[in-house]
Amino acid sequence: MFADDDDDDVPRSFLFFPMWGVRGEPGRAAVRGYDNHAKCGLVWIPHVVAYRCRTCGISPCMSICRDCFKRGNHTDHDFNMFLSQAGGACDCGDTSVMKAEGFCSDHGINNCQNKAPVPDDLMVVAEAMMPRMLLRLLLHFRDHNAKNHNSTVYSRTAKYCDDYCSMLMEFNNMGELMRRVMTKALIHEDTYRRLVEPPFPSNEYGKFLEHSRRKYEEAVRLFPSPEPPDEYRHLPALGETIVHKTLLEEFIFWTFKYEFPQNIVCFLLNMLPDQDYKEHLTRTFVMHYCRIPSVLEMSNDPDTLSNRVVHMSVQLFSNESLALKMVEELSLLHVMIISLRQMMSKILVANTLHDPKKNFHYVIDCAKRVMKEHCYWPLASDFNNVLSHESVALVFLKDDNLIDMWFQFLSMLQGMNVNIRETGSHVEFEPSSYYAAFSCELEASAYPMWSIISHLKDPSHAPLAKKIMLFCVNYLQDWLDAVNFYIHPKFDKEELYRASFHFPLHRYLAAFICQGVKTMGMSLSDILPSADLLPMLMMHPLRVQLIAGSRRPASSACSIGACTWGPKSYVMTLGATKPPNLGRPLWKRPAPDRGTGLAGTTGWASKKGTVVWAASMPRSLSRNRMNWLLMESGMDLEGVSSGTCGRSSLSSVLKLGKG
Incomplete structure (x- = not known):
């Protein structure tokens, strides 16, 4: 079952388990005959065609498989067919993600049938053997743990157990009865204690368990731990040490350690239709979340790893009630922002937009691997996902500490990737950092901003919007002071050849002012910054427009900049406004x-x-x-x-x- 040639030192009895009768067609049919599941839960890997219906969707991340879409009624709906980039799972039947009228004929209320009582002895063998079958997979990861981080070794180790994972997923596909047996074994603390904690038997198997436990403890000790700000070290999800109490918790640890192997990700996601299991999985994922930046930074293939992280996280955070619960109980928003900010704080450089001798502002270095390979993308995507839920967005807007941390992160993007005008030879190709900077501002700054703004629809939200504007103004003043533009609001001659296209603080101020006037009944005279500050705020966006206009014929990336221009143009309009008129x-x-x-x-x-x-x-x-x-x-x-x-x-x- 494990295609591993290096397991000679492990007793063969641990490598193979008998395929008990339930795997045969009669046994499988018997178990399925009592299946009464309401959710589809089909999991697919990247590059599979799926559907998204915006008419039926509650979460913008909802997706359904081809069969459920065909069996449902989506006539005249706003839907699209797409090629999944990161993989996904079918949400048909899940009322927390999509409306019931979009369910197919096999799921949701359509499958709530009264079936005969389940015989007491039907799942006895499965209940006895499933914990040890799951333990065998766990021992495989323990035994192959490498002291030095090696993506190639991790990939090969995960590949060894492909067939074994496929067998476990076959069991899960038998339906609700077998799934319940599997999830019970995964989430019960007593099962974990009984299987992997001492005292161990005094035989060969006991020695093997003792050896595997030492390797597990060493792996936990060497796994990178977060370095949160002192005021947040008390948060459970930002702790330096990890304590696992269930098989599921240790499985998640090895999933992170082995860089989210596709077979394990699919195996864990296959059981999501069990709501109790889904909550345990989400809670465990959040407890390990702050280690994602380290895993991404060390990986040899961060692009594939990013897709697999999002494959799992998008299924967990698309449920609004569950996401809100994680925010309230495990401070999920704090964990996300701190993780993103810490990843970026490692690649800061002195800003060169203005005289470096009089400039103490630091920005992200867009030439670093984290930026060029978009290692930040899973964190930004997850943050945007949870902010798409109104209840979570309102928690964010009401917490001054969260807003302050977020603007600290945005300040790292303010004025990044300074472009120097070439007056001599022609520049044939833009550096890769040019595209990386636009992608980062769009994904890590603009998308979350529009998610937040989408929830500010009426005058009752005016105080929250006004608070964001106040933070914007304060951080803009700090930035102008840091680049020595507040005291010296002019571009020196040598600065005329340098410009940045990235001003997220300007974008936030403009967008929230615009939304406040348009939907919340605010008056410009009440929310505009001071008349002295406004002209200074418009100068940098104006230079962006002037330079973008001169670059447009030669630069394909200007199309990216075009979609980011609107709010900055609005800043210019406000900047030249005379409030009395x-x-x-x-x-x-x-x-x-x-x-x-x-x-x-x-x-x-x-x-x-x-x-x-x-x-x-x-x-x-x-x-x-x-x-x-x-x-x-x-x-x-x-x-x-x-x-x-x-x-x-x-x-x-x-x-x-x-x-």
């Missing part, structure tokens, strides 16, 4: 005393004709009232004048919109 009719707004270019009274306006941009231009500029702002790079906003028009080497024209 907000809401006034366009033709009644007086021309500013300074920075008007030419003495005119027109400005950029919304469709309703109210002023949202403070710069003035003459009506004769365009018969279509197309308004432009002339901005000289390196100058204060108030330094704009008609004299800049002729200095084309430094001036750029920014199209803002129609009146």
Whole structure:
């Protein structure tokens, strides 16, 4: 059953178990005859076609297998067929993930049939043998543990037990009765104590168990432990030591240790239709979660490992009630943010956006392996997954410590991957860090932001949104001070050739202000930063627009930047706004005393004709009232004048919109 040539020192009686009668077709049919399961739970590996129905889905991560989709009624629904990247499991029948009307004819209430009582002796053999069959798999991982981390050895060790895992999954597929026997053996503490804890028998088997226990204890001791901030060391899921009390808990440990082997991941996920088991699995996964960054950093194949981590985590965190329970009982949000922040804090470098001698801001080094190979992706994906649940997002928004930690992480992305303008030879190919930076900002910053904003829909959420804006402003002020722009709000000559495309703090401020005005009835005059701060906030996004415009013909990555531009453009609009003129009719707004270019009274306006941009231009500029702002790079906003028009080497024209 184990294709391993190195097991000569292990008693052969431990290697093979008899296939008792229930594996035969008659026995299998007898067990299935009493199956009354309501959930599908079919598990698939990567690159398998599955379906997602947004009409029926409660969680955005819901997915169903092809058979359940075909047997269900999804006529006129908003659905799509997709090729699974990380693998998945069918949610048909699970009311916590999808609506009952989307269930197929075989699951949910459609399969709640009254069946005959189960004979007392039907599962007796299975109940006696299953704990030892599971123990055999556990002993295999103990016995092959390598002192030095080696992805190749781990992969080979997991491969040895492919057939054995397939056999266990066949048992699970017999239905609810056999699944219950398996999950009971996995989650009961008494079973674990009886099987693997001393005293051991004084024979060859006892010596083998004693030896395997020493190897297990050594593996636990050498496994990387987290280094959380002192104020969070008391959290159970951030503890330095791991204590396992069930077979399932030790299985999860070896799953992490052996880099999430596909056969073990599928085996553990196959039993998710058992709700009690699902909660135990989720709790155990969260208790080990803070070790994911170390596993990803040490892996030889972080891309495959990332997919397998998400294959498991997405099934566990898509259930809103279970995710909320983990947040409340095991501080899941704290664990996720701390894990992500610690992974990134190891690759910080001094920011070079402004004079390094006067700059004490540190940003992520996008040339590092963690960024280029997207090692952060599972953590960012899981965080975004749990924030898709409104109850979890509200917990996040109400906790000042969580928000503060999150903005500490966002500050690491603020101004990262500084681009230097090449004035000599042509640059044929962008460095790989260019794409890595855009991917990171999108996945680890923008996606969580939009998940949070999607829950802020009415005036009752205004205080929470306002709190986020306050954090944004405070961290933006700290950032401006760190890069020496708060005191010296201009670009020096040597800084004109350096620019970053990444300003997540600006993005958050703009997006939350926009959402507050649009859906929560907030007034701009109540939530805008001070008039002194606004012009400084618009300068860096403006440089992004100017440089992106000059790069667009040659850079395919600009398409990535385009989708991130909207909020930053909004910051620019707010930055040039004169609050006393907000809401006034366009033709009644007086021309500013300074920075008007030419003495005119027109400005950029919304469709309703109210002023949202403070710069003035003459009506004769365009018969279509197309308004432009002339901005000289390196100058204060108030330094704009008609004299800049002729200095084309430094001036750029920014199209803002129609009146």
